[in-house]
Amino acid sequence: MPDPLTSSHVLGVSRSLSGQSWIWRGGNNAFGMAGGAEEDIVTQLLLARGVEPGDIEKERQPTLRAFLPDPSEFRDMDTAAERLAQAVLTGEQVTVYGDYDVDGATSAALLIHLLRMLGTEADHYIPDRLLEGYGPSGEALVKLGESGSSLVVTVDCGAMAHDALGQAHDAGLDVIVVDHHKCSPELPRTVALVNPNRLDESDIGASHGHLAAVGVAFLLAIATVRTLRERGFFSDRKEPDLRGLLDLVALGTVADVAALRGLNRAFVAQGLKVMARRDNIGMAALIDASRLKRAPQCSDLGFALGPRINAGGRVGEATLGVRLLTTRDPEEAAQIARQLSELNEDRRAIEAAVQEAAEDQLAAQHNRAVPVVAGKGWHPGVIGIVAGRLKEKTGKPTIVIALDADDAGQGKGSGRSIAGVDLGAAIIAARENDLLVAGGGHAMAAGLTIAEDRLEAFRDWLDATLSRQVEAAMAGRKLALDLSLAPGGLTPELIETMEAAGPYGMGWPGPKVAIGPVRLVKADIVGTDHLRLIAAGDDGTRIKAIAFRAAESDMGQAILSAPGGRRLWLAGRAKIDDWGARPAAELHLEDAAWAD
Structure with a gap:
């Protein structure tokens, strides 16, 4: 040596x-x-x-004052804030349509709390992972409109839901999309689509492309309160202190593995202080259920609190996370938190079984740049976790696909990548090349739907497309x-x-x-x-x-x-x-x- x-x-x-x-x-x-x-x-x-x-002193103690941009710098932010403020002023029925993971649950909870602070009780809708899949469905949106909602805000989903949002638009339902996933050049028809990863985003907005959806939702909350302030809404009532929502922002940001730099560091640093106060009844119950005897630290959000919220969407009832984080009842909060802890244990057992079966397939794919393993009956709720485990084991981007057990000929997949390999872009390109039924994501993680008879072609295409990226990334491991x-x-x-x-x-x-x-x-x-x-x-x-x-x-x-x-x-x-x-x-x- x-x-x-x-x-x-x-x-x-x-x-x-x-x-x-x-x-x-x-x-x-x-x-x-x-x-x-x-x-x-x-x-x-x-x-x-x-x-x-x-910038040392600014970064030593990251605060919102030092890092928070003007929300108006983001495309469609003012339009979204105006429409949401209008709903508050006129007493409209609003539904928040969230994803079933932690980012989706915290984003939905944040907007529900915001509207509650403004005197409006909003409904929520969280799709079932197994029955409805990711993102808004046209059928669900139309039904929400028929049930009385005049405005739906989708959070952590919707950026690529062209068909579903087109159906909502044709039915006369107003939809605001708050998302952070990759967008296509053509945007779906909405009242507003707020997403720092829009291809036409401003320079300042695009520089915040690392925000989780809950961070984007917090910026919308600021913009909405500002709009209402300008309209005199707070002339006879107290203006809400939005800093009290930062515990939700911190949890969603860390659990979604968003990059902790710039504004996200400030969100998490300040959110942990709010979390320590235990003001949110559901968050306090979640901390207790996680058996933490001290104020949560950043790592606890990803390894103790987040997995419990995720367990509801993965192997249980998708609405549990939002219900926990918005309840006013301590007894209900304790009951839901216990249920989520039990579901998390179930998730671990299911995950272990899928991982064992997936690892059995790895040997046959050791020459692949991107191993793609698939199995019938694998639980779709754990494939993302297993993909992450296999990525750690192989050092390569890995995709795990749960094929339908009833021979329907399709499968749901989840992938995790390594630094230097943009898996989300590859999945979008594969979809555009008719290899996938659906798919999207970001550089480090992606989801997809695939016809079973396209599996081998998809594997070969990934090898041809990503082999050089993977080889370079692995050769430079430091x-x-x-x-x-x-x-x-x-x-x-x-x-x-x-x-x-x-x-x-x-x-x-x-x-x-x-x-x-x-x-x-x-x-x-x-x-x-x-x-x-x-x-x-x-x-x-x-x-x-x-x-x-x-x-x-x-x-x-x-x-x-x-x-x-x-x-x-x-x-x-x-x-x-x-x-x-x-x-x-x-x-x-x-x-x-x-x-x-």
């Missing part, structure tokens, strides 16, 4: 046990480079994530590190300091550290394919590490069979283990390399 003091790679690691090179995030970890003054760890972490020196430590340097105090540069998530990666050199004291497998380590430095300091779902990986197998006494560098995310009597530091292991 090259000399770690002279190599351009961190600690001289040009190829780790998982096949990656180790590099410094941002190019170096030399504190004090900016402005010639010695910098603290938080400043260094911000600089490594691309923050300009002049692990970006922020800090190198001796084992004794891994302390709870250091971890708390690093967390101050958060919130972390997609697009704003959590700090990763390299630790070593260490010798293994113990290495074994716990749970389902998790690798657990105890390692000691040259000074005898011991650290604990765990690598989730990694025991069967190349890295896991190398560590488990490592000869006694051989030293290692370990790399991953430092976390605080607060299960014991006293908080302790541990490493969530992502990679390792031989130190000698």
Whole structure:
């Protein structure tokens, strides 16, 4: 191995046990480079994530004041706000039509709370994943109009629903679309379509294309309140404080894996503060059902709260999430939160069965640029999660398709991608080439409907279309590190300091550290394919590490069979283990390399 003091790679690691090179995030970890003054760890972490020196203080404490754009910069925003304000002023019946995932549930709940603050009780409609599928259906929209709704607002769906929205338009129903998914050049017929990913979006609007739908809905809330203010609506009533809705924005943003940069960081940072106040009855019940004994952190939104909301749409009743987040009744909230927790356990069992069956097909597709696995009877509610698991296992974009069990000849698919491969664009192109019945998404995730007899042609087309992208992305695999430590340097105090540069998530990666050199004291497998380590430095300091779902990986197998006494560098995310009597530091292991 090259000399770690002279190599351009961190600690001289040009190829780790998982096949990656180790590099410094941002190019170096030399504190004090900016402005010639010695910098603290938080400043260094911000600089490594691309923050300009002049923006350090703004990014250190992200606030809405610093990042919030004028909502009017977005196409159709003023038109949407005017129509929604009109509905409030005239007492119209409004229905919010949401998607069945967390982003859809939080977006719908946000607009329902907004209208409630403005004196209007809105209805909600959430389609059944299995019976109706993704997005608004023309039949459902027309029925909502026949039932008395004069305005429907679709959230987290609708951008590509040309036929359904055309039917609604022909039936005389006004529809506002609030979405963030990719759009086609021709937009559906609506009163307004607010989506920063419209192809004709303004420069400022397009720069916010990373917003989740709930973030776009929050901007619509601001615009609507402003419109009502200009019309004198608040001359004899209190204007609502929209900041109280930021807990919903934070949950939907993190659970939808939206990039945590710019405005999204401010949404999440401020939303966590609102969440800690427990003002939303349903959110408080959800936190309790998740068995959190402290105020939620950013990671809890993605791994504890979000999956429970998602479970309703995946394997239970799709409306549970919206009902929980909008209820005024603490007893109802507790009951729904318990039900969602039970459904989440059911989802895990279903997911495990589908994943096992899907993994059995991977060996036959090891030469594919994009593995596409399919099975009859697989539950459509878990295929997205399984696709994510298989992507982690293979390092390639992966698509999982649930074929109809009744031989109807179609299947629903979900895909997850890797950095550098735009899967959403490929799925849209496949649909335009008549390989798919329907499909869309964004760079990292996509959904589709396919005729079973087109499966092999679809696989071949993906290979031809994406093989170069996938090859380039995999060849350039790198692990970006922020800090190198001796084992004794891994302390709870250091971890708390690093967390101050958060919130972390997609697009704003959590700090990763390299630790070593260490010798293994113990290495074994716990749970389902998790690798657990105890390692000691040259000074005898011991650290604990765990690598989730990694025991069967190349890295896991190398560590488990490592000869006694051989030293290692370990790399991953430092976390605080607060299960014991006293908080302790541990490493969530992502990679390792031989130190000698």
